[in-house]
């Protein structure tokens with residue numbers, strides 16, 4: 001009997017372990033790899049370690065269990081099923097990343113070859129990649145373009161949502177990258193393209209020189225998702241403080257960027273808001289602050305259960321009010337005339 005209880009406790013611990021490794025997964029992906037191949041291998045390696053651990057736990061358990069067979073067999077089968085699911089994920093992740101890597105390599109070759117001929121009217125973004133038949137979501141590299149004066153950058157493409165062709169300009173999902181950054185960092189961008197990042201105001205300005213649509217997707221801590229789309233979205237250049245212009249809202253999250261329409265971008269070291277207060281400092285992020293916010297997608301990431309009391313979280317007032325910090329946000333743009 002004592003042995004039986006012990007084994008149940010052991011199983012409880014195992015299940016707990018499984019849950020924690022699952023919950024820690026996003027953290028593991030955070031370590032920004034130098035290449036997408038590194039990312040692939042880190043993720044695959046970490047999945048493989050989990051599989052190996054499960055295997056050894058299974059072996060250990062089956063060794064221990066000699067008496068309470070029926071019960072234990074059922075539980076072992078359950079664990080085995082989970083192990084198989086993990087194995088399937090390893091295979092899936094491996095094939096997905098190798099496919100993306102192949103495509104990125106082909107693309108880099110192509111862009112190198114055609115750069116000299118087409119640079120005068122090439123605006124590279126995820127929509128133009130989609131048009132060239134790159135239809136897998138993931139990281140792509142855009143080459144430096146002397147004509148446009150653009151440096152080489154990594155972009156992340158969403159090729160699935162609502163027809164695809166979206167270039168991500170912002171993402172919050174892991175919460176370890178601080179968005180309390182100064183003007184210079186917001187100008188050039190920061191963070192990691194597969195994790196949390198701001199693409200950079202100069203890049204957003206360049207992307208939205210062609211008439212563009214903005215789509216914002218949000219998820220709360222209960223797993224519910226909402227979106228807000230602006231049929232027209234553009235920002236001015238640095239000389240004009242990256243002033244925001246928006247029109248034609250649609251969606252189910254509410255229109256919480258309207259209040260920020262026609263405002264300049266502010267950071268804690270550059271107060272361009274319409275308040276006596278320094279909103280960027282109070283709200284701890286760079287944004288198009290009015291006086292101050294009806295949304296603050298660059299606020300502080302508060303983990304589950306720590307919804308902010310300081311109204312400096314990642315907020316979208318029309319959905320969850322000023323004191324609820326969202327779990328996940330993605331801001332993405334594509335040309336208005338994009339045809340999937």
Ligand SMILES: *[C@@H]1O[C@H](CO)[C@@H](O)[C@H](O)[C@H]1NC(C)=O
Nearest residue numbers: 017021046049050052053056
């Ligand atoms: C795998 O097991 C070893 C020892 O049992 C432990 O140190 C390690 O943290 C485990 N790794 C994972 C991903 O659970």
Ligand SMILES: *[C@@H]1O[C@H](CO)[C@@H](O)[C@H](O)[C@H]1NC(C)=O
Nearest residue numbers: 211231232233246247248336
């Ligand atoms: C908003 O949508 C209307 C109707 O489709 C269109 O006529 C108008 O040009 C759009 N506004 C902008 C700024 O794109």
Ligand SMILES: *[C@@H]1O[C@H](CO)[C@@H](O)[C@H](O)[C@H]1NC(C)=O
Nearest residue numbers: 239240241243263264272273
């Ligand atoms: C926005 O910035 C521009 C210059 O960068 C300035 O002329 C304008 O007055 C500012 N607008 C507001 C509302 O602060």
Ligand SMILES: *[C@@H]1O[C@H](CO)[C@@H](O)[C@H](O)[C@H]1NC(C)=O
Nearest residue numbers: 245246247248249258261262
């Ligand atoms: C933003 O302001 C402009 C006027 O400058 C207006 O035409 C547009 O409809 C406004 N956008 C929203 C979303 O209200």
Ligand SMILES: *[C@@H]1O[C@H](CO)[C@@H](O)[C@H](O)[C@H]1NC(C)=O
Nearest residue numbers: 308309310311320321322323
């Ligand atoms: C948000 O928090 C502030 C400060 O704690 C409080 O005054 C306010 O009533 C709260 N608002 C809502 C909608 O809960």
